[in-house]
Amino acid sequence: MSNLKDRLEGFKRTFESGAPPYNATPEIVATMHRATAELKASGIEGRALKTGDRAPDFALFNQDHVEVSSKDLLRQGPMVVSFFRGHW
Amino acid sequence: MELEALKEIDSEVQALGARIVVLTPELERYTRALRKKLNLPFDILTDIHLKTAEQFGLVFTFPDYLRDLYQSFGSTLDRFHDESEYRLPIPARYIVDTNNLIRAADVNADYTIRPEPSETLRLLKEIVRK
Numbered sequence: 001m002s003n004l005k006d007r008l009e010g011f012k013r014t015f016e017s018g019a020p021p022y023n024a025t026p027e028i029v030a031t032m033h034r035a036t037a038e039l040k041a042s043g044i045e046g047r048a049l050k051t052g053d054r055a056p057d058f059a060l061f062n063q064d065h066v067e068v069s070s071k072d073l074l075r076q077g078p079m080v081v082s083f084f085r086g087h088w
Numbered sequence: 089m090e091l092e093a094l095k096e097i098d099s100e101v102q103a104l105g106a107r108i109v110v111l112t113p114e115l116e117r118y119t120r121a122l123r124k125k126l127n128l129p130f131d132i133l134t135d136i137h138l139k140t141a142e143q144f145g146l147v148f149t150f151p152d153y154l155r156d157l158y159q160s161f162g163s164t165l166d167r168f169h170d171e172s173e174y175r176l177p178i179p180a181r182y183i184v185d186t187n188n189l190i191r192a193a194d195v196n197a198d199y200t201i202r203p204e205p206s207e208t209l210r211l212l213k214e215i216v217r218k
Contacts, residue, residue: 004093004204011089012200028157035154039197044178048145048195055184056143060111060133063120068109068131070184077105078185078215080208082094083146083177084112084132085199086168 055081090179090202091126097205098129104216106183111135113169113176136170141177146195150174179203183212191215 015022016029049055059069073079094108101108108130112119119132138147150158150165155174158165165171181203183192192211194203 003206004090004202007089008200008202031153031157035151036198038151039148039178042148044148045195045197048180049190050193051190053190055182055188055190056140058140060135060140061116062131062133063116063123065116068133073107073109074184074186074188076107078183078212080101080106080108080212081182081184082108082110083141083180084090084110085176085179086112086114
């Protein structure tokens, strides 16, 4: 099983080559590179919470409209919180 | 790809007494479909209007030229997220211990780079064993 990094790099190579099904033009690739570079330069990574910080509490609805809270999760044990931008 | 990779470590995470939870700005009708499609064992929570991502300091707003590009792809975030401002979280993964302390943080502004699940598992093992 390849690691996630290899799989993501494979996707990126395909996308940036302009191959189907994405058919990305060089202009599209350049626009996305520009956006990523600007976001990096904005310093957002340095402003994000880091190791040693207290984690904010949350209580949010899951996919079945059941409320799940960080307090309930942490009563059972540590939690891995992964932020995901979306499926699209 | 990232969620499927997290799925691969889920049973080991649970064996350590921990839980994986995914936070996304996507509305419940999309998270329900996604969880079913990928057959995910963990919850996907809708962080509506990015309230929690903001508290973690992860939210950015699309510049106009990027918004135009995504709209030309047909990716309309206002529909998926009820989000007219085109804001998103940068990719991030945290390990939080039972005292509510962040014990590991992996944050990257480049959306093509995601934290490696095997590394998350290795860090979690260290934290649980201490």
